[in-house]
Amino acid sequence: MPNAIKKHLLAGLAATLIPLAAQAGEVSLSGEGSVKYTPDSARLQFTASAEHNLPARASEKVNDMMAQWRDSISAYRDRLNDYSDANVNLYTRTLPVQERDQEPQKMAVASQTVSFTIDDLSLLNPLLEQAQKLGLDYHLGAGSFYHSDESGLQKQALAQAIADAKSRCEFVARQLDQSCGDVVNISVNGGHRPVPMMMAEAKSRADVVSSVGDRELQASVSATFELD
Missing domain, CATH: 3.30.70.2970 (Protein of unknown function (DUF541), domain 2)
Structure with a gap:
């Protein structure tokens, strides 16, 4: 095949692939979730x-x-x-x-x-x-x-974090006139430690506890999605 014809075919193939490559891509982002609760055990x-x-x-x-x-x-x-x-x-x-x-x-x-x-x-x-x-x-x-079902609360917070990451991906994709595709990878950040929102009120030995106080259990994820 003459070189001139080969160059013409390669140029046509490249012109076809470049738009496809421009459309394909990935987006990496994070998601956060939290659950508020009151301890029921001690x-x-x-x-x-x-x-x-x-x-x-x-x-x-x-x-x-x-x-x-x-x-x-x-x-x-x-x-x-x-x-x-x-x-x-x-x-x-x-x-x-x-x-x-x-x-x-x-x-x-x-x-x-x-x-x-x-x-x-x-x-x-x-x-x-x-x-x-x-x-x-x-x-x-x-x-x-602590709460008697902290493992269940952790799963709730994690589910919210994953849903938040997916929602952010869908928002980004819409701005680019694309759609959020499959998950390429995802990682869970931290150990979901509960954060006291208010300490138990018992200021001295003679005091009774009038309020245990609420807690907030937080979770976050980092994820990469395909953009279709």
């Missing part, structure tokens, strides 16, 4: 502790506190999940001396920890009141409260 931990110069007396004090605790919560015991109060600790600490030649005094410290979860937050304040009466130590924070 993880609780209380510690009874006592000290005495004799280890046996420190242990007796803690045993007495634990016996009172078990008696005071007997009405709620079958509603406390994953209950454990077998964590006992006994150690000795040395008190600081006031004078250089003073003999250091040692004290035995005994403690016992109670931990459990509740899926009914109406139990929260009655349990806190009993702990306060007995002088048990505890701490309530953002991590103390």
Whole structure:
């Protein structure tokens, strides 16, 4: 075939392919989703502790506190999940001396920890009141409260993020007089951690919790779509 004819055919083929290549393409974008919810469960931990110069007396004090605790919560015991109060600790600490030649005094410290979860937050304040009466130590924070179906909430937030990414793709495609096609790739960003919108209100040991506060679980995705 003469070179002139070959060049003419190649030029025609290139002219045909260039418009097709211009029409084909991809778009990469992100999508976001969120679900607002109120925790319905709590993880609780209380510690009874006592000290005495004799280890046996420190242990007796803690045993007495634990016996009172078990008696005071007997009405709620079958509603406390994953209950454990077998964590006992006994150690000795040395008190600081006031004078250089003073003999250091040692004290035995005994403690016992109670931990459990509740899926009914109406139990929260009655349990806190009993702990306060007995002088048990505890701490309530953002991590103390959670939702019993957080995995389901995570899926809802992720579904919203995927739908948002697809909606953005369709918007971009319309501006280009094209349509959003198949997904080339998609990745999920982050670990869907819940964000406290308001902390639980319990400002001191003597306070009851008046409000657990709402949370927002967020999810985001990065996706690439074909443009048809």
